[in-house]
Amino acid sequence: MRFRFLGTSTSVGVPVIGCDCPTCVSSDPRDDRSRSSGYLEGPFGKILIDAGPDLRQQALREKLSKVDAVLYTHSHLDHVMGFDELRAFCWRRKSPLPLHGSPETLKALATMFPWAFTKEKISPGYVHPSAQPFDGPFKIKNLLITPIEVCHGNVRTHGFRFDHPGAKSLVYISDVKTIPSDSLDLIKGSDILIIDALREKSHSTHMSVAEALESVETLKVPRAYLTHISHELDCATLSATLPNSISIAYDGLSLDL
Numbered sequence: 398m399r400f401r402f403l404g405t406s407t408s409v410g411v412p413v414i415g416c417d418c419p420t421c422v423s424s425d426p427r428d429d430r431s432r433s434s435g436y437l438e439g440p441f442g443k444i445l446i447d448a449g450p451d452l453r454q455q456a457l458r459e460k461l462s463k464v465d466a467v468l469y470t471h472s473h474l475d476h477v478m479g480f481d482e483l484r485a486f487c488w489r490r491k492s493p494l495p496l497h498g499s500p501e502t503l504k505a506l507a508t509m510f511p512w513a514f515t516k517e518k519i520s521p522g523y524v525h526p527s528a529q530p531f532d533g534p535f536k537i538k539n540l541l542i543t544p545i546e547v548c549h550g551n552v553r554t555h556g557f558r559f560d561h562p563g564a565k566s567l568v569y570i571s572d573v574k575t576i577p578s579d580s581l582d583l584i585k586g587s588d589i590l591i592i593d594a595l596r597e598k599s600h601s602t603h604m605s606v607a608e609a610l611e612s613v614e615t616l617k618v619p620r621a622y623l624t625h626i627s628h629e630l631d632c633a634t635l636s637a638t639l640p641n642s643i644s645i646a647y648d649g650l651s652l653d654l
């Protein structure tokens with residue numbers, strides 16, 4: 398099983414348009430961040446986590462030619478605006494593309510992109526989705542996917558835990574402020590945690606670096622990666638302050654599981 402960070406930035410991207418702060422003008426390629434998204438591959442197929450506004454460039458950069466399913470964390474625009482880029486993946490499929498999300502997320506997608514969810518015949522060039530609402534753990538072949546409900550402002554949002562025989566278990570939570578206790582139980586015992594760490598200062602809907610580190614400590618996860626990063630953090634400065642078991646993620650980083 399292999400996980401790739403397609404994007405690791407917060408909603409506005411890094412660099413920010415028109416900003417000349419040290420991170421935005423940094424020559425470190427790790428400070429060039431597209432909107433948060435992930436790609437998980439294994440014997441079960443190729444799974445895209447969120448389809449944000451940078452999906453096209455991410456897919457070209459990582460040479461992705463296939464998506465067998467999309468998992469949605471929530472319907473904020475930085476996670477769904479690449480919907481139309483799913484067309485290129487749909488053209489190479491014989492069946493509709495399964496989109497897994499909470500009932501609310503899938504309803505929001507159908508409202509935003511009604512032409513793809515109509516009951517009438519869809520034009521062959523469009524995205525052909527197959528909405529798959531989840532209400533608890535589900536499987537794609539031998540991959541067990543456990544949605545983890547978390548608090549992220551007023552939008553019900555999910556992270557995901559991935560368990561596959563013979564592979565390390567991975568938890569991905571890109572947008573979170575607090576994790577309810579039932580959800581903490583779902584994360585315990587996992588090997589790798591990918592978690593939201595927007596910036597140093599506190600924020601109303603995202604974890605700060607301190608809050609993310611505290612979660613990793615509480616959960617006793619042996620390895621963690623910080624994602625959904627804003628331009629207020631630069632990779633080199635933050636990396637120097639992190640414990641060995643915690644790294645700041647960057648676009649293109651690949652984890653062999």
Ligand SMILES: [Zn+2]
Nearest residue numbers: 408473475572
């Ligand atoms: Zn986001």
Ligand SMILES: [Zn+2]
Nearest residue numbers: 416418421628
């Ligand atoms: Zn900046």
Ligand SMILES: [Zn+2]
Nearest residue numbers: 471473549572
């Ligand atoms: Zn969000």
